[in-house]
Amino acid sequence: MGAARTGDAGGVAIVVASPGDAVDPLALQRSGPLVDVVCAQPGTPEERAALDRAMAAAADRGVRVSDEPWVIDAEPGKITARVLEALRHLRPLLVTTLDPDPEHSSLDLEAKRPVVTEPPLRGSVARATIAAARQYQRECGSPVLIRCHRAGVPATLGPRACDRHPLPLRWLVRGVDGRLSAYLPSAAGVLRWTERRVGGNEWSGPELLEGPDLLPGLEVVQDAQGYVHLFGLRRRKGPDGTDWVDVVHATQYQSGRALGAWHSVGNPNGKDPGKSREVGFPAAAFDASGDLAVFVRNFGHSISVRRQGPNGRWSGWQHLRGVRVADELVAQPGGSGVPEVWARARDAAAAIRWHRETPSGEWTLDAAGTVSPAPGTLSAAPEAGSVRYRYAGSNEVCVQVPGTGAVSLGGPDGTGPVAGVAGVDIQGWGCTVLVRSGESGACLVGAHADGRPESGVWWFDVGETSVVPPAVAVDGLGRAVVAVLGEDGRLRITRQEPGDAGLVFAPWTVVAGT
Known part of the structure; x- marks a missing residue:
């Protein structure tokens, strides 16, 4: 050596x-x-x-x-x-x-x-x-x-299409008490940083949350009550020493407090250890009533879904057949408020959607859309039933708007998906703020009027690079906050400046933590 x-x-x-x-x-x-x-x-x-x-x-x-x-x-x-x-x-x-x-x-x-x-x-x-x-x-x-x-x-x-266990896009979230928390997977488990006070630049962390030996990926979802839910995969030994992989889930009820216990959601191929180890990474979404849907790509490269009702009872795994999919899923509430899932097709440059009109309705496959994503670029948009992606033919960022079709958001440089948050006040207008990775990991920010992506997006570099996809959230004071992880492993944040100057951010703060 x-x-x-x-x-x-x-x-x-x-x-x-x-x-x-x-x-x-x-x-x-x-x-x-x-x-x-x-x-x-x-x-x-x-x-x-x-x-x-x-x-x-x-x-x-x-x-x-x-x-x-x-x-x-x-x-x-x-x-x-x-x-x-x-x-x-x-x-x-x-x-x-x-x-x-x-x-x-x-x-x-x-x-x-x-x-x-x-x-x-x-x-x-x-x-x-x-x-x-x-x-x-x-x-x-x-x-x-x-x-x-x-x-x-x-x-x-690109990196995201090559990763077996994807990093989260929505890893900066506002808790019930208004404080922001950041969650990222690491080799030893989930890391968490938390604002000490609403809208302040002092943070605690990174704390290593206790839990099982997770594989290095994470899905972060929030329910209607504002609680944060973490989903991942764990590798475990069976009673006979055989290796198995299953989906696990934990809940963060209060910002900065102990994380709830991790519970197994199972595996659609849970009767066979070899098949279980090939399960895709989970995607999850809640509806307004608290019904949770967890989707995974199964061993046969179709989608399996398991649902948990507000009473905590889980359904069995249901297989959604029709199209073979890649290990790239996006779950979100649909137009009727019921969770739906988008998936990139395995054998075509297309994305398809499974949805239901009612919580007890049948799953419908919509494979006739116009979404043609580059691998590793699908992400949820705030409008119900919408997704963002990079167009496979040009790498430009697009959003699929129900009833309208694809709308270009520009930004053909860089790689990977786009994250965003709606409801940001910019000079009295409600706007959606977007963040993405540019060349060499640069963090780029853009914005458009809420529900009007066709109005166009002007992208600008906010002066930091990130080793993970940048994240954005609205803090407890209503300001947009962008977070990155620097090459030194330290969290960095920048916060929207108040006033009438447009979308302007304060100098970056390097989180000292505890």
Whole structure:
């Protein structure tokens, strides 16, 4: 192993089985922190040559990459310890590895189990990396983010399309008492920052919320009462030692107070451990009466939904058939107030919608829409039944408006989805404020009149970059607040300035926390 580094903490560590596995994750890196590649085995000359070419291409983009990959020569049963040793030396903020549960390529009908053709060491190293990053974060006490790159997904699709466990878009929310809280997944669990007082710049956090060993993704949803609900995936051992994955859910009732217990929502393929491990990441939505719908992409690449009534009782899993979908779902209240789900089609550049007219009605598949999203760009819009996305043909941001069709919001630079919040007062007008990632992680903000995206959006850079998608919310004083996570792992916020000057933000505040 290479010599220990001093200083330059907060970089990126790409931890993979062999040099060839690092090529696509490296292609996603932008200029910024130093990137180290850690391999469990030296690989073939062809793999090493491919990595050398990827490192040269990264350097041409302004990415700082260590000259030589680290080879840890991990023996079976010792991979976690060796990866942990590497992380202690490198001290990264972001750890990237491959999918710990890669997708099956076929089915063994006789044995009744999925067949995975990915080399077993890839999954073993990924699982060991997640465990090592979790332990490292608990040791160092600083945030450590981890991303799992989908095996075989080209980096040209962008970070969100390549992530097995997506980061939340709506991770800044206002609680019942008016204080804002930020929630982000980390290697060791969910991190939370909370305003100390309504509208103030002093925050507590980051606090590591207690809970199960979650996989590194998060869905953040608010119900009609203002309570915050967190959804994720956990990997657990069954009584016989077999690995299973299930959907879990916890509720935050009061800002800054203890998070409620995590409860299992189950898995639509919960009778088979191999199938359960391929479940997609959950998307969830509430209606006004408190009915909760949780959607996931199942093993067969259709959608499964499970509902919980206001009385707390869960339905069984229901499968919504008709179109095979990618692991990219957006749940939200529909035009009738009943939760619905949008999904990107797996085999076409299209998004389709399942909806119901009444809570007890039949699910209807609407596959005749005009939504053509680039992978990894779907997000919910505030208007019922609307979604935002980047148009697959031009990368520009669009919104699908019921009864109108697609409306362009401009912004063809950058990657990934757009977050937004409605009801922001700008010079006496109710407006929707949008945030997105621009080139090299820049945080860009735009706005349009509520319900009138056709009026156009002017995007501007607010002067910070973020290692996660930027978030926006309305604080307890009615002002728009934008949040990012810097390359040092610290939360940064900027708040809308009052007055008649339009949409103007105060200087950024770096949250000191506790």
